[in-house]
Amino acid sequence: MAETSIMIADNGPYIVKGSVEMRDADGNAYTVHxxxxxxxxxxxxxxxxxxxxxxxxxxxxxxxxxxxxKPA
Ligand code: FES
Incomplete structure (x- = not known):
């Protein structure tokens, strides 16, 4: 199993697990858990x-x- 995963919840959000870095369109980092x-x-x-x-x-x-x- 991957160290980082994204699970698509039925009728709900994307659940992200693992060590990731998330940035906005300007490159500013979000604080993530x-x-x-x-x-x-x-x-x-x-x-x-x-x-x-x-x-x-x-x-x-x-x-x-x-x-x-397929990915876009
Ligand atoms: S997916 Fe939960 S508020 Fe939009």
Whole structure:
């Protein structure tokens, strides 16, 4: 298993685990913990982190990895 992983939660955020560095578009570093959740629904008031809003707005995003999936 990789030392760093990203798990896509059903109808929820990206769960990032491991040692990572995260920066904004200007190159400024965020303070991150060993495990944190990134908003995938666009509704968080604490972006880029998930604040639980996805469950209040009924976000649906339950993608599964399939062989045809390719990075952009
Ligand atoms: S995924 Fe949780 S607030 Fe957007």
């Amino acid at each position: 060993e495990t944190f959740a990134l908003c995938r629904c666009g509704g968080s008031t604490n972006k880029p982190y998930c604040d639980g809003t996805h469950s209040k707005i009924g976000f649906e995003g339950a993608e599964r990895a399939v062989a045809e999936s």
